[in-house]
Amino acid sequence: AGQNPIKHFLQFSDFTRDEFEYVIERTKLIKRKFKNYEVYHPLVDRTLVMVFEKSSTRTRLSFEAGMHQLGGAAIYLNTRDSQLGRGEPVEDAGQVMSRMCDIIMVRTFGQDIIERFASHSRVPVINGLTNEHHPCQVLADIFTFHEHRGSIAGKTVAWIGDANNMLYSWLQAAEVFGFHLNVSTPAGYDIDPALVKTDRYTVFANPSDACEGAHLVTTDVWTSMGYEKENAERLKAFDGFIVDGAKMARATPDALFMHCLPAHRGEEVAAEVIDGPQSVVWDEAENRLHVQKALIEYLLLGRIENK
Ligand code: CP
Ligand code: NVA
Structure with a gap:
């Protein structure tokens, strides 16, 4: 913790304008590929874990479908069925999940919770809504x-x-x-x-x-x-x-x-x-899917050209 060089998306201000412009351009391309039924699987064998401490329809669906469309897999965990509900520290959960998975999305209560989680993660963490922020x-x-x-x-x-x-x-x-x-x-x-x-x-x-x-x-x-x-x-x-x-x-x-x-x-x-x-x-809801695919791609693969 403390010296983690991993790039997270915990609040909107974590990205620069230039990074957003890149993600927006990639979103256009990725959305077009999807609409054209073009297979695009840059994340074969990669896994997203999604941790939900609150309810969701759109966030779960868009992350899960998006990861599938990129050739990877997504796993859904909630407080009730995971050890988080029985008091396992978020710091420990961050360590463990990031040993097994490549990228993590967390929906929780206080922003401090996702920050503690991320500071103990070896992989990028995305904010899927906290009390303070909803950057996606x-x-x-x-x-x-x-x-x-x-x-x-x-x-x-x-x-x-x-x-x-x-x-x-x-x-x-x-x-x-x-x-x-x-x-x-x-x-x-x-x-x-x-x-x-x-x-x-x-x-x-x-x-x-x-x-x-x-x-x-x-x-x-x-x-x-x-x-x-x-x-x-x-x-x-x-x-x-x-x-x-x-x-x-x-x-x-x-x-x-x-x-x-x-x-x-x-x-x-x-x-x-x-x-x-x-x-x-309805466009806003659909675009959750496309922007988050571009976001995941950027967090895992960095800037890629002409693909
Ligand atoms: N807009 C949004 O985040 O919706 P869900 O709560 O259904 O995920
Ligand atoms: N402000 C709302 C957004 C739901 C997507 C909430 O936090 O419940």
Whole structure:
């Protein structure tokens, strides 16, 4: 521990703009190969282990399918069925898993847990969501923006709702890619300044004002995993923060709508928006698969040309 030269993806700021540009280019190529039924197996005999301490649909599916498509294998572990649930230290789990597998994805609670895990791993560790960050989703979202509208640099993104893992990853992305965030959260659910190292954002008390002129409007659940006990209280506090047609009308006419899913129609987003013409939520979900294949390829094989 301490002198580990292994490259991890534990939060968005772990990669430079240049590394992301490379991963985005590779994603385009890997997605095209897949759509053309072209076999691409650079990771034969390689294994990804996925450790889930929280539920998942998209993250599990995209990592598992992606590793299979790259010619490798993926193994799913959860807290209940592994020794992690019986108190085996994460440091020991990191040591052991990295002796048997080539790359590891972890979805857990505090960011400190994945950091301790990674510091004892001999292989790359990817953050599949913690309380503080969800970098793979924001990478997929930026790739999705790129496909629909080109570079996100210089654009304005409106974040409406909870100051959660998605927002903190968006804030890191704003610093890396050079765009601006308009943020509106209810009183008492504001940004924790200790988690933010950028000034590329403006806070708005009124969520409709935050949407003004935005090129992308995005939101997420009001109650993230691990905060279920606060659900009733949050429903009250977030009243008025729904992303509906009236708020979208304040954004630019060709603004996109994104949501990492799962979504609650009638809470954080109106059906007219998530199921409407500006929504790209299904592309975001699909692109998890393609960006993560490029990410795994980069972490295991480094930069490769013309393949
Ligand atoms: N967006 C996302 O990470 O979804 P899951 O919780 O289903 O993995
Ligand atoms: N903020 C949500 C994202 C789910 C993919 C959560 O942490 O539960």
